[in-house]
Amino acid sequence: MKSRDLAYVALFAAIVAVLGLLPPVNVPGLPVPITAQTLGVMLAGSVLGAKRGGLSLLVFLALVAAGAPLLSGGRGGLAVFAGPTAGYLYSWPIAAFVIGLLTQLFWKRFNLAWALVANMIGGIVVIYAIGIPFTALFGDVSLWASFTGSFTFIPGDLVKAVAASVVAVAVRRAYPVIELPSRRATAG
Template sequence: MERNVTLIALFAALIAVLGLVPQITLMSGVPITAQSLGVMLCGTVLGGRRGALAVLLFLVLVFLGLPLLSGGRGGLGVLAGPTVGFIVGFPFAAFVAGLVVGQWRSAPVALASFVGCILGGIVVLYGFGVVGMAWKLGKTLEEAALLLTPYLTGDLLKCAIAALVTRGIEQVRPWTLISRS
């Protein structure tokens, strides 16, 4: 139990630290950040349930007002912007990424992690993001989805990085890869 709580807190901190990487905001109003990489790693390393809990802990801290989102944003006001769908989708993205890694044990961990990150960190997260952007920007779902196309290359790169980090953890400290235990 203590180990789980510690790892959940550690990965919530990882997401916060990745928010220190300078953001780039495109005209859609949604910034390019490294925090979605942290969300993916929560799932691939901790598994679906624990990964989602780590992201939820991070979000609770954000909603309490701590400036942990990229650009130093925090508080309930973050739910008023075009990033609302992404913020709400973070725990679901981590859960799906972890679920894929945990269930697809016949595949090498790097492949399972990459596919899990694509399904969770892109498909699921973009699904929430498109709905949030369409709602906040007054666009159709198709228009909002088109606004996200510039982000796809970077997010695929984050999926590859998460897969490599997860594989590295498996090689160096396999007992810490909870998603596969």
């Protein structure tokens, strides 16, 4: 990995941290707040691609595990990885990777629609698929309550997916960060 790649990884870990400065919105009946940090997850994957996007979230979570209060509401430390929000946190690197992978697959025809598909699949479906069961397990709520309670997050997550998609398309046009391997012709 080049030093430029490391700089991108650090930059997007920092973006997710800055989004954590926005206060969380508590959801009645669920121990999981609404935060702006999933916007950073979507941006990391759709701007950096699979490898660097996922890595940026692993760096961010390592800082949180080390005790840095980078999560919305000033939370950090190992305890957050065994609480109701743990599944959502675990899902972030996976979500960024999936978004990045889909972005790379759509790269030649990447536009707002493809970006939105990538962000909705990785940034909503993947995060919910991992986060909802963990909330039920560690949050003292039933799986059904965790599932139905997650509907509260959908409007905001759709807005974040649109915002991340608009930014990703603009970045691709102005300064494409994702580099796909070129196909080289092989000699005889």
